[in-house]
Amino acid sequence: MRIAVLTPLPPVRSGIAGYCALLLPHLARRAEVVAVVEQETWEAPRGVEVVRFDRFDGREFDAVIGQLGNNPYHEFIYDEAMRAPLHAVLHDFVLHHLIVEKTLARGDAASYEESIRASHGIAGVKFARGRAHGFHAELGNFLFPGSADLARYSRSVIVHNRWAGERLREQGVRTPIVVVGHPYEEGEPLPAPGVRDAMRARLGFNSADRVIGMFGFVTGSKRPEAVFEAFAAARKSHPSMRLLVVGSPAPNVDLEALGAAWGLPRDSWKSTGWVDDHDFDAYLAAVDRIVNLRYPSAGEMSGPLIRAFRIGRPVAVSAVAQFAQIPEPAVAHIPPMRGEIEDLARFMTREMDPGKIAAAQRQWLEANASTASVVDGYLRALEGGNDVGDVPAASLAALPLLPAFRIERLEGSPAEPGTWRVAVSVVHEGPTLLRNPAYGEPAIRFVLKALEGERVVADRWLAPAGDLQPGGRFETVVDLVAEGANLRFTLEPAVANLVR
Numbered sequence: 001m002r003i004a005v006l007t008p009l010p011p012v013r014s015g016i017a018g019y020c021a022l023l024l025p026h027l028a029r030r031a032e033v034v035a036v037v038e039q040e041t042w043e044a045p046r047g048v049e050v051v052r053f054d055r056f057d058g059r060e061f062d063a064v065i066g067q068l069g070n071n072p073y074h075e076f077i078y079d080e081a082m083r084a085p086l087h088a089v090l091h092d093f094v095l096h097h098l099i100v101e102k103t104l105a106r107g108d109a110a111s112y113e114e115s116i117r118a119s120h121g122i123a124g125v126k127f128a129r130g131r132a133h134g135f136h137a138e139l140g141n142f143l144f145p146g147s148a149d150l151a152r153y154s155r156s157v158i159v160h161n162r163w164a165g166e167r168l169r170e171q172g173v174r175t176p177i178v179v180v181g182h183p184y185e186e187g188e189p190l191p192a193p194g195v196r197d198a199m200r201a202r203l204g205f206n207s208a209d210r211v212i213g214m215f216g217f218v219t220g221s222k223r224p225e226a227v228f229e230a231f232a233a234a235r236k237s238h239p240s241m242r243l244l245v246v247g248s249p250a251p252n253v254d255l256e257a258l259g260a261a262w263g264l265p266r267d268s269w270k271s272t273g274w275v276d277d278h279d280f281d282a283y284l285a286a287v288d289r290i291v292n293l294r295y296p297s298a299g300e301m302s303g304p305l306i307r308a309f310r311i312g313r314p315v316a317v318s319a320v321a322q323f324a325q326i327p328e329p330a331v332a333h334i335p336p337m338r339g340e341i342e343d344l345a346r347f348m349t350r351e352m353d354p355g356k357i358a359a360a361q362r363q364w365l366e367a368n369a370s371t372a373s374v375v376d377g378y379l380r381a382l383e384g385g386n387d388v389g390d391v392p393a394a395s396l397a398a399l400p401l402l403p404a405f406r407i408e409r410l411e412g413s414p415a416e417p418g419t420w421r422v423a424v425s426v427v428h429e430g431p432t433l434l435r436n437p438a439y440g441e442p443a444i445r446f447v448l449k450a451l452e453g454e455r456v457v458a459d460r461w462l463a464p465a466g467d468l469q470p471g472g473r474f475e476t477v478v479d480l481v482a483e484g485a486n487l488r489f490t491l492e493p494a495v496a497n498l499v500r
Contacts, residue, residue, distance in 0.1 A: 001031040001382070004058065006077045006086075007067035009035060009042040009050065010277060013248075015216065015303045016069045016091055018277045023183050024048045026371040027378060034061070038076040058084055063382045065089060065158075068150070070097045070298060078102070081150055087381055088154040089180075093164040093299025095150065096141035104132060118149035119171065142221075142296035148173055156381045160301035161322035165388035167299060176386040180377030181369040182301040184310045191285040191311065199286035203244065203270055211242045212348055213287030213313075215280075215304035218249040223293040223318070223336070224258060230344035231269070232262035238349055243269035246283045284308055289348060290315045295336035297321035305331075309365050312358030316347045329353075330360040338463070404430040405493050408473070412450070412480070412489050420482050422448060422489055424462065425475045434468040444468065449490045450482040458482035 005024060008017040020035065021043065027033050028047040035045065038053040053076055058064045064086040066077040078098060081088055096116075103112035109132040116124035124144050131140065148171040151157045156176045159165045165177040197207050205211055212231060218224055224245075231243045243264075249255050255271050275283060284290075284307060292305050295318045308315050309330070317323035319333035334343045409425035426446065428434060434444045446462040458481060464474045 001062045003031050004034050004036050004061040004064045006036045008073040009037055012073055013274055014073050016067050021045050026375050072101050075102050085153055085155045087156045089158040091300055093167055094145040096146040099146045116144055119146050120144050151175055158381050163322040164299035166391050169391045177388040178377055178381040178385050179387045180374050182306050183371045183374040184306050184365055184369050191281050195282050195285045199282050205242050209240050209242045211244055211287045213290045214245045216247045218247055218253050221294055224253055226340050227291050228258040228262050230341045233345040234348040245271040248274045284311050293318045309361035314352050314357050329357050330364045410489050410491055418483055420480045422480050423477050428468040428472045447492045450480055450487045452484040
């Protein structure tokens, strides 16, 4: 079989480039593999021919595989996948960011609207029009993933976890879906014992410090605000603790500002920016524990997490979506939002059994991520295999952007001086079950506001304790700190934001 694989390759600064550098030599042992790239220079994987995309003709191959991720390096692959059906590897269930970069960011609002409409219907159209007119929240990228249209058009879809496959099925995708692990290199030697202390000396850390690591491109969904806040709290009892951020921050993430906001001494944490893939394991070896949060989740499997498992390091993950499917003690589950800071600080400070954790991680890798099983999964996808059956269709991925509620009661009365007691009763009138928190997605909240005239004098977010069925009721009584003798109150539905 002759297979073309459309992908970036090193030295492109993309985790998927490194993924393919690892995987393709193993795939090439079972088939003739040609990597197709759109870059000026590349490092050819062992046993794999590499050609530029302008020389590619899909008719020359028995199968064409497209590696799709959520950054501009994958634009040529996305366009080819929508031109001629191929076998799509969705490293991210959410492709909204890529769609924005190739349309709206270039002033093409019409193509952006059409792309989101194709996956999400009229709700997607309304959101796209709002964003084109300047309304933007990062949350929208996760509410409208934008991947369903491409998945429907593909010959097959490969995902790295069952959660992503089930979300595609919820959005009406009937294409065969195969779940294939994220591979690790079994035969590659582990870092030598001296690498840990040598790297620490290079970073300015001591051998006895407890070093917390955060790896990969730092986006808002990786919860850097929570990591820095928890680290500041943990240092109160462990002043020799250090934080190491390995990876470039996104444009909207200011690590210096986060460090200053929590009063962290500048020598207590360090950011390396992008590091070469060949040095990555040395940085992993230098840390004692790793924080790998995702909320909301784009449905990806983390390459740094797989490499941390190979070396054997305790890892904290958000207890949602694909990461919730990895059992403890291989990972420590951190529920997002409520209690997140406290749980994360405990992960950083509590005593652990590294040997037990490393053994669980090794067992998970052998069962889910061997290169042989990954190659088998790829070939099974090309032969028409399917791992994900039908699941009940969800309305807007289970969470309506503008859910329908009726306020039954909203009454406030003075309690103690400067405090009002407010009784709230709300009925959910929409047709969709609202899961709180929704599995891997933001949760429904209510914003209670106290106003004096038109001026907001106090506000508070209210969270239902559990799911809201159609016709279900949310009731609570809260004390609101608010000055004023004649206040009025409003209540608005909302969704949980990315930051605390």
